[in-house]
Amino acid sequence: MKRRRFHRAGRSGNAAIAAVTVFALCAGTWLLRDGTGAHPPPQPSAAEAHTGDDRSAGGSPVPALPPSPPLRVRIPAIDVDAPLTGLGLTATGSLDVPPADVANLAGWYEAGTTPGERGTAIVAGHVDNAEGPAVFYSLGALRKGSTVEVDRRDGGVAVFTVDAVEVYDAEDFPDTRVYGAADRPELRVITCGGGWSRTTGYRGNVVVYAHLTGSR
Template identity: 45%
Template sequence: MADQQSPQSNPPRIAPRSGPFSSRLMWPAGAFLLGTLLVYNSIGTPADPKPLQSHRVAIATAAPGASRTVPALSRSVPKRLRIPEIAVDAPFTALSIGPSGQLNAPPGNNNNLVGWFQGGATPGERGASIVAGHVDTKTGPAVFMQLSSLKKGSKIDIARADGVVATFKVDAVETFSKAQFPNDQVYADTPDAQLRVITCGGAYNRAAKDYEANVVVFAHLDSTTRK
């Protein structure tokens, strides 16, 4: 799935995947608390069974390379995600935190479905809104198979329940080792409307039944239109 873990300076890689996917992500407990990210495989045991280590972080001033001109929107749930550049057109499902502190992933039986963390900012609202999706499932490539091919300046459209389409512009696409995932950089609160889109990346470790990295797209609200 879209597991989440850390940015590196090397360019992201596009690699088709057909193996098992991770189904849950560790999520911070509270608006300013970030935990050590643990990624679980849907058919195995925890890939990194470290205890949750929460800590307070400062509010981030901006995503990498971003400039701010568009006011944040009021809260409204997302309905559909479109990224024409990589042929993504998918509905949303709400994601929540499980009893053990992991963010549940979108169902693995639908290859064209994305999730958003309903306990955080909605896309376009002030803060860093989190969107996650599978790179593949047991049946083949999934919605974010080509996510790592996005570049700075790429556009992401999110249709919201209030009739507004929030268009985000990509600031950076990073691939992070799960062992060194930068929670502060990805999950810190922000003073404006930002977006994080996350999926699996890197090599697939068959022994661990998990991907070794995560692809994270950093984007900011660039414009809004009404349907």
């Protein structure tokens, strides 16, 4: 299977994930095997993009949680309920990816910010694999105000509210916006998207922006 780059995060002061390149299997192997490309994943509409001050959207921020590794991610609006595996860096400085043969599995950058902690936490997962849709196949259908829940090793649950869902072509990926430092607990959920072709696979990425609005 062909690998496709998510993009390199620029160095940004407090960014715990500075200079990380995130990779995923984005060739759309399932669509290639299908032979028609008739089942591409949903893509976010312009209405779900950032507009004005998204800091006040979808609920008020709450104090940051202490660091604790995440165990599971749930996004009820798109029926995601998946375990999380820690992802390290490869020899070339890219973020490793979850096993492609396990469709319902996502990963998080374990050397960076933990979800709920102050800063920008990163979760990434496959859109599909050779067998069909994978964990984040429907990510582009998510809407502002939706909830993302992350179970943590300390027994708590970090609850995030979605501020925006955007799609970018590879050459226009906004590194600083996605990976840059944050002064509150924020979460990015990333998969492949931006259209698909038989020659290049997926042409970009879908990115969900969310901030912490609760815990239990």
